[in-house]
Amino acid sequence: MAVERFARSDVVTAAPDAPIHELATTMRESKVGSVVIVDDDEPVGIVTDRDLTMRVLAEHADPDGLAAEDVMSPELRTVDRDAGFYRATELMNNHSIRRLPIVDGDGALVGIITADDLSELVADEHGELVGVLREQRPPY
Numbered sequence: 571m572a573v574e575r576f577a578r579s580d581v582v583t584a585a586p587d588a589p590i591h592e593l594a595t596t597m598r599e600s601k602v603g604s605v606v607i608v609d610d611d612e613p614v615g616i617v618t619d620r621d622l623t624m625r626v627l628a629e630h631a632d633p634d635g636l637a638a639e640d641v642m643s644p645e646l647r648t649v650d651r652d653a654g655f656y657r658a659t660e661l662m663n664n665h666s667i668r669r670l671p672i673v674d675g676d677g678a679l680v681g682i683i684t685a686d687d688l689s690e691l692v693a694d695e696h697g698e699l700v701g702v703l704r705e706q707r708p709p710y
Contacts, residue, residue, distance in 0.1 A: 615642030
């Protein structure tokens with residue numbers, strides 16, 4: 571099953587020069603834990619609530635002078651829209667990430683998948699399997 575099928579398409583984005591206080595406000599208002607940083611529709615980074623905590627608050631940095639590009643996670647990992655569930659989980663596991671932007675063949679952002687989304691999908695599939703097993707179980 572292609573990862574795009576169960577990903578979110580309403581990705582919260584910002585430009586690399588967006589002030590970090592705007593990112594924090596956007597996260598709060600959108601009720602998300604990350605903002606994908608894009609340049610001409612291509613993801614170039616991601617800023618998470620953890621990035622703001624670790625790279626600003628914990629470092630006692632002055633937030634007024636910082637932009638998204640100053641605190642975004644380096645080496646952004648993405649996955650192709652046609653990649654499968656297992657490829658997405660492999661990337662998340664191998665790179666210790668919880669959010670994975672999804673791109674099309676041109677590298678443009680088309681969605682995002684999170685560890686929570688994948689957990690929910692597995693739980694739904696498990697529930698379906700339980701239903702099958704209950705239907706096929708002999709009476710005791």
